[in-house]
Amino acid sequence: MRPATGKGKTRAVKEGIEGLQDLSAEGRMVLRTILEGFSIPTFVIGRDHRVLYWNRALQELSGLPADRIIGTREHWRAFYSRERPCMADLIADGLQDEISRWYSDKYKKSNLIEEAFEATDFFPALGSSGKWLRFTATALRDAEGNLIGALETLEDITEGKLAEMALRESEKRLKTILEGSPTPAFLIDGSHRILYWNRALEELTGVKADVIIGTGDHWKAFYKERRPCMADLLADGRLDEIPRWYGDRYQESKLLDEAHDAISFFPDLGNGGKWLRITAAVLRDSQGRFFGSMETLQDITETVQAEEALKESEQRLKSVLEGSPIPTFVIGRNHEVIYWNQALEELSEIRAEKIIGTKNHWKAFYDKARPCMADLLVDSLLDEIPRWYVGKYLKSKLIDDAYEATDFFPALGGGGKWLRFTAAALRDSKGVLFGAIETLEDITARKLAEEALRESEKKYMELSITDGLTKLYNSRHFYSQLKSEINRANRYRHPLSLLLLDIDDFKKYNDTFGHLEGDKVLIRLGQVIRRSLRKTDSAYRYGGEEFTAILPETSGEAAMALAERIRSEFANESFSTWSITPVRKTVSVGVAEYDPDEELSMFLKRTDESMYRAKKKGKNRVYFGGKGLPPEEEER
Numbered sequence: 329m330r331p332a333t334g335k336g337k338t339r340a341v342k343e344g345i346e347g348l349q350d351l352s353a354e355g356r357m358v359l360r361t362i363l364e365g366f367s368i369p370t371f372v373i374g375r376d377h378r379v380l381y382w383n384r385a386l387q388e389l390s391g392l393p394a395d396r397i398i399g400t401r402e403h404w405r406a407f408y409s410r411e412r413p414c415m416a417d418l419i420a421d422g423l424q425d426e427i428s429r430w431y432s433d434k435y436k437k438s439n440l441i442e443e444a445f446e447a448t449d450f451f452p453a454l455g456s457s458g459k460w461l462r463f464t465a466t467a468l469r470d471a472e473g474n475l476i477g478a479l480e481t482l483e484d485i486t487e488g489k490l491a492e493m494a495l496r497e498s499e500k501r502l503k504t505i506l507e508g509s510p511t512p513a514f515l516i517d518g519s520h521r522i523l524y525w526n527r528a529l530e531e532l533t534g535v536k537a538d539v540i541i542g543t544g545d546h547w548k549a550f551y552k553e554r555r556p557c558m559a560d561l562l563a564d565g566r567l568d569e570i571p572r573w574y575g576d577r578y579q580e581s582k583l584l585d586e587a588h589d590a591i592s593f594f595p596d597l598g599n600g601g602k603w604l605r606i607t608a609a610v611l612r613d614s615q616g617r618f619f620g621s622m623e624t625l626q627d628i629t630e631t632v633q634a635e636e637a638l639k640e641s642e643q644r645l646k647s648v649l650e651g652s653p654i655p656t657f658v659i660g661r662n663h664e665v666i667y668w669n670q671a672l673e674e675l676s677e678i679r680a681e682k683i684i685g686t687k688n689h690w691k692a693f694y695d696k697a698r699p700c701m702a703d704l705l706v707d708s709l710l711d712e713i714p715r716w717y718v719g720k721y722l723k724s725k726l727i728d729d730a731y732e733a734t735d736f737f738p739a740l741g742g743g744g745k746w747l748r749f750t751a752a753a754l755r756d757s758k759g760v761l762f763g764a765i766e767t768l769e770d771i772t773a774r775k776l777a778e779e780a781l782r783e784s785e786k787k788y789m790e791l792s793i794t795d796g797l798t799k800l801y802n803s804r805h806f807y808s809q810l811k812s813e814i815n816r817a818n819r820y821r822h823p824l825s826l827l828l829l830d831i832d833d834f835k836k837y838n839d840t841f842g843h844l845e846g847d848k849v850l851i852r853l854g855q856v857i858r859r860s861l862r863k864t865d866s867a868y869r870y871g872g873e874e875f876t877a878i879l880p881e882t883s884g885e886a887a888m889a890l891a892e893r894i895r896s897e898f899a900n901e902s903f904s905t906w907s908i909t910p911v912r913k914t915v916s917v918g919v920a921e922y923d924p925d926e927e928l929s930m931f932l933k934r935t936d937e938s939m940y941r942a943k944k945k946g947k948n949r950v951y952f953g954g955k956g957l958p959p960e961e962e963e964r
Contacts, residue, residue, distance in 0.1 A: 369482040372468070373416050377401045380477065389484060390454065407451050407461075415445060415465035416480035443467040448485070460489035511774055513624040515611070516559050520544045523620060532627060533597065550594050558590055558608035559623035577725050582734065583778060586610035591628070591726065603632040614788030624774070630654060631767060635727055635752065655768040658754070659702050663687045666763065675740065675770060693737050701733060701751035702764035708753075729753035734771070746775040795869040797847055798854030806868040806876060810928060813880050817922055824922040825887030826931065827877040828939040829853070829894070832914045832947040834873040841905045849873075849903060849913050856898045860890060876935075884921030884952055891917040891950045899948060914948035 369386035373379055378401055382394040390406035397403060404411050415435075418426050424445070427435055431447045438444035444466035452458040465480040512529035516522055521544055525537040533549035540546060547554055558578075561569055567588075570578050574590040581587035587609035595601035605626040613619055631654055655672035659665055664687055668680040676692035683689060690697055701721075704712050710731075713721055717733045724730035730752035738744035751766040793805035801809070810826070817824040831837075831849060838846040850873065857867045857875060870876045879887050895917055902910040918939025922931055938953035945951065 369484075370479065371397075371403055371416070372477060372479045373403065373420055374477040375420055375475065377417055377420060379403050386482065389459075389482065407453070409453060414480060415447060415463065416478035419443070419445070419465050419467050420475070420478040422475060438464060438466070441466050443469075455486075458486075459484055460486045509624075509773065509777065511624050511626060513622060514546055514559070515620050515622045516544075516546065516563060517620045518563055518618060520560055520563060522546050529625070532602075532625065550597070552596060557623060558588060558606050559621040562586070562588065562608050562610050563618075563621040579722070579725070581607060581609065582720075582722070583775070584609045584782075586612075591632075598629075601629075602627055603629040614792050616789075631750075632726065635730075635765075635767075655770075656765065657683075657689055657702070658763055658765045659689065659706060660763045661706060661761065663703055663706060665689050672768065675745075675768065693739065695739060700766060701731060701749060702766040705729065705731070705751050705753045705764040706761070708761070724750060724752070727752045729755070741772075744772075745770055746772045798851055798869050798875075800854050800858065800875070801866060801868040803868060803870050806870065806878075807928075809866060809868075810878055810932075813878055814922065814926075814928055814931070816880070818925060821924060822881055823883045825879040825882045825884055826920050826922070826935045827879065827887060827891050827894075828870065828918040828935045829857070829875040829877075829891075829915050830939055830943065831873040832916055832943070834913075837911075837913065841907070841911075845903070845905050852901050852903070853898055853913075853915060856901065857894055860894045860897065884919060887919050887921065888950055888952045891919050891952075895948065895950055916942035916947050917950045918942055919950060919952040 367385055369389045370381070370383045371379055371386055372381040379398050382392070382397045382403070384394075386406070387393055392406050397406075403416075404414055407414065413426075413430060415427065415431065418424065418430070427445055427447075431449070434449050435445055435447035438446050441464070444464055446462065446464045448460065448462045450458055450460050454461075461482050462485050463480055463482040465478055467475055468477040468479055470476050509526060510528055512532040513524070513526050514522055514529055515524040522541050525535070525540050525546075527537075529549075530536055535549045540549070546559075547557055550557065556566075556569075556573065558570070558574070561567065561573070570588060570590070574592060577592060578588055578590035581589050584607075587607060590606045590608075591603065592606060593601055593603050597604075605628045606623060607626075608621055608623040610618060611620045611622055630652060652669055653671050655675040656667065656669045657665055657672055658667040665684050668678075668683050668689075670680075672692075673679055678692050683692075689702075690700055693700065699709075699712075699716060701713070701717070704710070704716070713731060717735065720735050721731055721733035724732050727750070730750060732748065732750045734746065734748045736744055736746050740747075747768045748771050749766055749768040751764055753761050754763040754765055755761050793801055795802045813824055816822070831853060834846065834849070837849065850869075853875060854867070854869065857877060861867055861877060861879075864881065865877055865879050867875065867877045879890065882890070895915055898915050899912060902912060905911055916939060918935050918937070918941070920931065920935040920938055934953050938951045941953075942949050942951035
């Protein structure tokens with residue numbers, strides 16, 4: 329059954345409101361006037377629980393037409409699979425004590441309205457996959473205070489609820505990643521309070537998470553006196569203060585945006601202090617808003633000590649390397665492998681006895697012969713480093729004649745590994761080069777976590793600017809892009825045009841064939857627009873059945889030709905419905921060319937006026953408003 333329209337709907341509304349016999353005639357007229365213009369889904373029941381009013385917004389939300397529901401007690405069908413009271417029913421019967429039975433911990437008393445209660449719940453039968461609704465029910469009383477019925481309003485909060493749930497899930501994933509990571513890490517918010525302090529950091533510092541989380545005392549784990557950690561400086565945007573606290577042992581991260589790396593010695597950690605490699609990164613949500621900064625710390629004490637020992641004695645080098653947990657190899661001046669430690673045996677799955685004395689160390693990392701970083705240093709081919717490690721290397725801040733790099737090695741392990749490796753030239757007491765050492769660190773887990781985080785942020789960003797139905801950009805992104813294009817047009821004095829498209833008689837089509845068929849029309853128009861545009865153009869779903877396209881470097885005449893192509897192609901599209909013959913739809917298009925230094929709002933207004941003139945002149949046509957107010961003759 330279709331929703332009541334025209335006189336039928338007016339009669340249904342009037343008869344429903346007239347059912348409030350205990351309300352004065354003036355009161356009934358006022359209530360009917362208010363409710364008829366109310367855009368919020370609303371229904372009214374009398375003391376006998378019969379529906380007196382069911383507004384258009386609620387028809388759209390529930391899919392139940394007013395003329396089918398008014399006069400019945402079947403309003404529950406809009407929300408539940410079997411008969412049960414709505415909140416309005418409980419209030420109409422004065423059964424406020426029963427609300428907790430049906431709505432448990434989902435309700436509260438309204439702070440705004442007396443005798444009103446609010447609740448939030450999920451309704452799986454609404455829409456294609458259910459909807460979250462916030463609803464308020466309030467008692468209706470006559471002039472003498474007698475209870476004559478109840479009114480219930482409903483608000484669709486599905487989008488906000490899903491975003492809230494996604495945020496909680498994202499935070500849960502972040503906590504899981506941090507808790508399960510073998511790398512010590514902590515996370516602070518903008519007020520420098522600790523949000524996370526993982527188990528690896530507990531072991532490194534001896535400070536338990538339950539003692540430190542919620543405080544701003546993370547500095548106590550590393551320093552005797554209060555001072556900022558790297559994460560604090562990033563949280564406050566005080567990047568110019570980093571050199572003050574970390575000297576020249578810091579750099580911008582090569583892996584992450586808005587991140588910095590540093591190496592520092594912490595004398596109070598462990599027995600005799602520890603060298604730590606620190607990475608701090610700013611964290612932002614999908615809309616680019618700051619919500620915290622994270623700091624990861626890697627104990628590189630053994631690496632630093634090993635490298636310092638190597639400078640003092642080659643003999644001492646051997647003992648250090650043999651017991652080092654860091655994968656390491658050493659080659660001589662002739663590129664033959666001198667040392668290949670146990671950690672590297674485990675990483676490469678190549679035994680030391682198979683590789684020492686050969687020049688085959690490349691086989692551990694590559695599928696064909698090529699130099700490792702250590703080979704380039706042995707031959708003093710520093711100019712060759714960019715050829716083999718372009719964009720992946722930097723000069724070591726710790727060691728003379730040393731370079732660091734990060735790369736992916738597909739042949740390592742089951743699915744490849746990310747390694748950070750450092751190669752340093754080895755010289756004797758006279759400064760003569762006799763070989764090179766290369767140490768390797770498996771950073772696969774961290775790299776995958778970083779890539780997953782970046783991918784997640786990218787996905788959320790794309791979702792935030794994309795219309796879910798048509799896959800075109802949404803109206804929020806439209807305003808941002810149009811502002812940018814206007815600025816560019818004004819700067820370079822280049823042309824800019826705008827299209828505004830509106831599907832003709834779309835509401836009638838929806839009412840006739842239903843919203844699912846209507847959605848197919850919206851999707852098809854989005855496809856026609858997308859394939860008609862150039863790479864430099866962009867299309868958006870402006871709202872409802874309205875679409876818009878920004879055409880940089882395009883005059884009004886060229887924009888009009890493009891609009892005509894879209895209109896013509898869409899008019900030839902055929903839609904199969906329950907109708908015997910295929911249905912065709914048309915679109916009216918308004919075109920306007922930007923007038924230099926014109927305000928954005930005026931540009932939009934002219935485009936909108938052009939579209940309405942296209943409608944007024946018979947629809948299924950293109951109207952070009954030119955510059956200034958649209959003249960009558962600019963039409964196709």
